[in-house]
Amino acid sequence: SQTIHQWPATLVQPVGSPLSLECTVEGTSNPNLYWYRQAAGRGLQLLFYSVGIGQISSEVPQNLSASRPQDRQFILSSKKLLLSDSGFYLCAWSLTGTGYSYEQYFGPGTRLTVT
Amino acid sequence: RKEVEQDPGPFNVPEGATVAFNCTYSNSASQSFFWYRQDCRKEPKLLMSVYSSGNEDGRFTAQLNRASQYISLLIRDSKLSDSATYLCVANVFGNEKLTFGTGTRLTIIP
Numbered sequence: 360s361q362t363i364h365q366w367p368a369t370l371v372q373p374v375g376s377p378l379s380l381e382c383t384v385e386g387t388s389n390p391n392l393y394w395y396r397q398a399a400g401r402g403l404q405l406l407f408y409s410v411g412i413g414q415i416s417s418e419v420p421q422n423l424s425a426s427r428p429q430d431r432q433f434i435l436s437s438k439k440l441l442l443s444d445s446g447f448y449l450c451a452w453s454l455t456g457t458g459y460s461y462e463q464y465f466g467p468g469t470r471l472t473v474t
Numbered sequence: 475r476k477e478v479e480q481d482p483g484p485f486n487v488p489e490g491a492t493v494a495f496n497c498t499y500s501n502s503a504s505q506s507f508f509w510y511r512q513d514c515r516k517e518p519k520l521l522m523s524v525y526s527s528g529n530e531d532g533r534f535t536a537q538l539n540r541a542s543q544y545i546s547l548l549i550r551d552s553k554l555s556d557s558a559t560y561l562c563v564a565n566v567f568g569n570e571k572l573t574f575g576t577g578t579r580l581t582i583i584p
Contacts, residue, residue: 391570402576403518403561410570449517453570461570462508465517 361386365450365466372473378423378437380469382450385431390452392433393463394425397447409433410455445473477501480562480575488583491552495578497562498544504564504573507545509536511558512577518561522547549580557582 362385372378384390394406405418407425415425422441426434433450447470451463480497487493499507506525510518522529524545528537535548545564549556562575 403574405571408570447515455570461565461572462520462523463572464520468517470515 361452361464363450363452363464363466365448365469367469368467369470370472372440372471374442374473375439378435378440378444378471380435380448380450380471382433382435382466383431384452387431387452387454389430389455391455391461392427392431393451393453394433394435395449395451397449399446403449406435440473442473445471447471475500476575477573478562478564478575480560480578482576483579485578485580486583487552487580489552489554492548492550493552493580494546494548495560495562495580496544496546497575497578498542499562499564499573500543501564501566501573502543503566504543505567506565507536507538508563508565508572509534509545509547510561510563510574512561513558521560552582554582554584556580 365382391410393408395403396406397403408416409427412427423437447468449468450466453461453463478499508523509521511521512518522536524536524538533550537546559577559579561577564573
């Protein structure tokens with residue numbers, strides 16, 4: 360069965376510091392991978408998605424970036440955090456090539472507080 | 475107009491009652507739909523997938539009305555553990571991205 364891991368679970372970082380969040384998936388090959396952010400009391404905002412190694416699509420302009428160095432690894436980074444980067448960061452995966460639906464499965468999330 | 479719209483609630487429902495949520499979508503090209511549940515400070519979890527007119531899983535029934543472009547979720551014999559936020563999601567065929575509603579908050583009252 361497939362599992363998705365994210366770490367760390369919680370993070371408190373000062374404004375201007377760098378960020379690196381990691382997500383890995385087990386039990387599947389060549390998944391689609393996604394990064395979302397959920398601000399307190401708000402809906403899910405898609406930040407990045409990837410359909411393959413080195414292929415990153417950015418959904419919103421911001422000071423975040425994503426990379427996919429390996430098939431089942433997805434990394435979210437920032438060089439300098441802003442207060443507005445605080446939120447609940449969720450990684451998700453879906454199967455590819457189903458040709459019909461892209462059900463997504465979420466990791467446990469990282470709760471980031473920028474102070 | 476949002477692509478997927480949900481009544482944010484909150485819905486406060488006594489235990490054992492039946493509750494229904496509606497969700498409307500604006501993109502007529504949407505082919506598949508999902509309901510996710512999200513507990514407080516947790517990740518969303520897939521509850522049901524809806525591809526044709528509807529789907530039933532135990533106490534949960536999802537129905538799709540393509541003509542009116544809405545999806546509903548019915549919960550029968552509600553339990554305290556059903557308290558959560560329910561997210562409605564639409565997907566266009568061949569599109570890797572899902573479109574999420576902002577969720578409907580449900581609280582089951584003992």
